[in-house]
Amino acid sequence: MTRRLRLEGVTRRFGGLVAVDNVSFAVPAQGVTAVIGPNGAGKTTLFNLISGFLPPSSGQIIFEEEDITGLPPARIAARGLVRTFQLVRLFEDLSVLDNVKVGCHLHGKAGLFSALLRPASARREEAEVENRARELLAFTGLAALAEEPASSLPYGRQRLLELARAMAAGPRLILLDEPAAGLNAEESAALSRIIRRIAETGTTVLLVEHDMTLVMNTADRIVAVDFGRKIAEGTPAQIRSDPAVIAAYLGAPASKEAAHG
Numbered sequence: 001m002t003r004r005l006r007l008e009g010v011t012r013r014f015g016g017l018v019a020v021d022n023v024s025f026a027v028p029a030q031g032v033t034a035v036i037g038p039n040g041a042g043k044t045t046l047f048n049l050i051s052g053f054l055p056p057s058s059g060q061i062i063f064e065e066e067d068i069t070g071l072p073p074a075r076i077a078a079r080g081l082v083r084t085f086q087l088v089r090l091f092e093d094l095s096v097l098d099n100v101k102v103g104c105h106l107h108g109k110a111g112l113f114s115a116l117l118r119p120a121s122a123r124r125e126e127a128e129v130e131n132r133a134r135e136l137l138a139f140t141g142l143a144a145l146a147e148e149p150a151s152s153l154p155y156g157r158q159r160l161l162e163l164a165r166a167m168a169a170g171p172r173l174i175l176l177d178e179p180a181a182g183l184n185a186e187e188s189a190a191l192s193r194i195i196r197r198i199a200e201t202g203t204t205v206l207l208v209e210h211d212m213t214l215v216m217n218t219a220d221r222i223v224a225v226d227f228g229r230k231i232a233e234g235t236p237a238q239i240r241s242d243p244a245v246i247a248a249y250l251g252a253p254a255s256k257e258a259a260h261g
């Protein structure tokens, strides 16, 4: 099985606190992988390390067989590893469509320099960008809102817009940081279907999420962390019945839970 991403012994310390402790796992190119864990387990720190927002204290991060450890976020994004954030970060005054177009320009080949230097091909690229942006709005169910200002969308749709913008870059791997946060059950179910479709189009999905319904319905593989350490890895069925995972969520020591189980 091809692996899109590998973490090898990744550790991140904040002073005396070890937020991520010697974590290793691989993300297959196919499908959806989820990272779960109780509050403060180190999930966000893990995402910040993978996306370059924080350098690891030690260990290696390998994306498509190349070492990206310590590269700045923009360089990592340019290689096709893009992320969304826990809190929505949109250009509020721009239209829904323009937000997605910005996503194409941020990480894509249609950069500002090429637009200045090669006006004819830049115009062609601009048309392609517009087509791609509209396709993504259709994909996320936002096509009818293309000309509206982003700030006018209800929260659930702003989250989908953020997803569409991240997809505009044509990423090889997309990191979704709590994509279902603040969504109702119906929105969360719609999001799950969109995430599955993203994976089917060949973009690897790695997500961090507290909404267990979404995780169990969406992920092919789950990595569970607690106190910065990986405590389990497997299919949703395996994770659901894993004593260490159950113990982490119930707040009981794994050994005690295992003894009872």
Ligand SMILES: Nc1ncnc2c1ncn2[C@@H]1O[C@H](COP(=O)(O)OP(=O)(O)OP(=O)(O)O)[C@@H](O)[C@H]1O
Binding pocket: 014, 017, 018, 019, 037, 038, 039, 040, 041, 042, 043, 044, 045, 046
């Ligand atoms: N910049 C920082 N400086 C100091 N400590 C930090 C920093 N970022 C995170 N931590 C600590 O590292 C640990 C892991 O935090 P992290 O936010 O990664 O956990 P999490 O699993 O994402 O939690 P949540 O589910 O609440 O978002 C926590 O103890 C947190 O207080």
